[in-house]
Amino acid sequence: MAGGRRWSGRLLRGLEFVAYPATAGAAGALLAVGIVTWLPALAATARGLQDWRTDGETRLFRAVLRAFARYRRTLLPHSATGLAAAVLLAANLYFLSGRTGLAAFALFFGQVGILALFVLYHLAVAVCAARDPDGTPARWRRAALAFAFGAPSRGLGLLATAAAAPILTVVLPLGPILFGASIPLLYGLYLADRLDADTAPRARTRQGSTR
Template sequence: MTAVAPAAVRPDGSRQWSRTLLGWLEWLAHPVLAGLAFAVLCVGVVTWLPALAATAHALRAWRTDGETRTFTGVFRAFGTYLRPLLPHAVASSAGLALLVVDVVFLTGRTGPAAVVLVLLALGLLLVAVPYHLALAVVAGAHPEGTARGWVGDALWFAFGSVARGTALLGAVVATPVFSLVVPAGPLLLCASVPVLVGLVILDQTVAPDTTVTPDRTDPTEDA
């Protein structure tokens, strides 16, 4: 009987290890599938913002409701965000393209004015990154809202707390680097992982009884 006891323990340990491994694989597979759907929807170029919001919606459904059809979920949610967010996406695309052109043009110039303008353009680009990520996260979490409401909540979510804004920006910057270990990782994860980080942060800052507007009492602001 003493020889049977270790054999009885091993299957339990093996099953626990298998469950842990499957859990980690699930946390990789669903962002990859959502990122693939996002990449397909971005073929339209200016559709990137509605696609990002749809990605956030599908990933939130997976996290909160256990919905495992994340790839098709992005496509199903895309129609909800296309009309309200497309004008914003067109304007943002034009503005971001103009800023990039300005930076490229001014880097070949000399003088204090050129340096100031380059720094200003880079600053606007850095501000745009957490804002648009926050906009997609808020819209994905609250599909019943309006474009105006999403914009207001995104401004608060991205810039109402230094910690939140830094975390959102850091997620966007760090993801392409850390995703290099995954084949085609930067393509498949550069959107879905920052969105997932944003959803986790949003869950920590929204009161349980709110429906559209996040709770403005952020515990990080008291520190």
């Protein structure tokens, strides 16, 4: 009997790791329908996931909507600039995909590399904004640069998750929409927690050595 209760409890906890990211992803996708609001929506999704992870928030749809009101004001200019850059990258890729020759090949994959860095950086911005909701966009951008590019393994892991999530969830109804952003953001929040755990002992050691 006790074993059955333990099994059912584990099953429920496992289902939470599907249901809550899906709920946050649905809210974020709805908010991103405005297109230019994509970055505030991404940050709001990350904030909802962070509330769930740290405070046990279960009404994630409402939490994401609530966070969006804050991030829309602060991140909309960055979001508009990023959208223009993404459109330019897409146009370049479309143009180069129809060209032949070594130069076109090199330029095409150069643009792919820039696109990968673009995705990685903006995922990091969303993660940093979610963990520091009272910060400023400038502080989030500085933190995102350090987080995304400070360690190759961390950046590659986050980028690989961003690439794999839509592919692995395509078999689910609306899978890429529900999980394409929420899973990479959830992994990014986990990586940020690990980074804090790794740097805290070093900071204490430095403080002790200066006394």
